[in-house]
Amino acid sequence: REALEAWREAGPLRVRRELGARLQRLGERGLLRVPDPAGAAFHLMLLTTVADLPDRPEPSVGPDGAGAVGAVGAADIVEAEGAAHGVIVAGVRAFLHGYRRPSPGS
Structure with missing residues (x-):
């Protein structure tokens, strides 16, 4: 559980916070209507x-766990x-x- 929380904090939550801050600045400049920057960041990410x-290719994995060239x-x-x-x-x-x-x- 700690590893998952650490990953979320370093990855998606960090990105959402930074994106929210940037969207807030765009709102302050009058370029967007952003009453809730955190919510707007979440919407954009979703x-x-x-x-x-569904059509994303996935590499095959060999019996030893290595991806096939x-x-x-x-x-x-x-x-x-x-x-x-x-x-x-x-x-x-x-x-x-x-x-x-x-x-x-x-």
């Missing part, structure tokens, strides 16, 4: 996380990166739709 794409081809990697890119772009667009400042007169 919208852009691609940890479980060439098990994931370059085409598989490019395809997975393209899918991840699409998820990230769509997530950022959704985030901006919800957090952008209304244009004057709207």
Whole structure:
């Protein structure tokens, strides 16, 4: 349990705090509407996380536990990166739709 907490603190929670601080600064500059920077950071992370794409290639593992050389081809990697890119772009667009400042007169 301690190892998991240490990982969360050093990884995702640290990223969320830093992202929240940056989003707050964007809000202060009038570029975004960010009433809750921590919540906005959480939303952005959820919208852009691609940890479980179904078509993501996974390297095969040999009987000794070592990954097989060439098990994931370059085409598989490019395809997975393209899918991840699409998820990230769509997530950022959704985030901006919800957090952008209304244009004057709207």
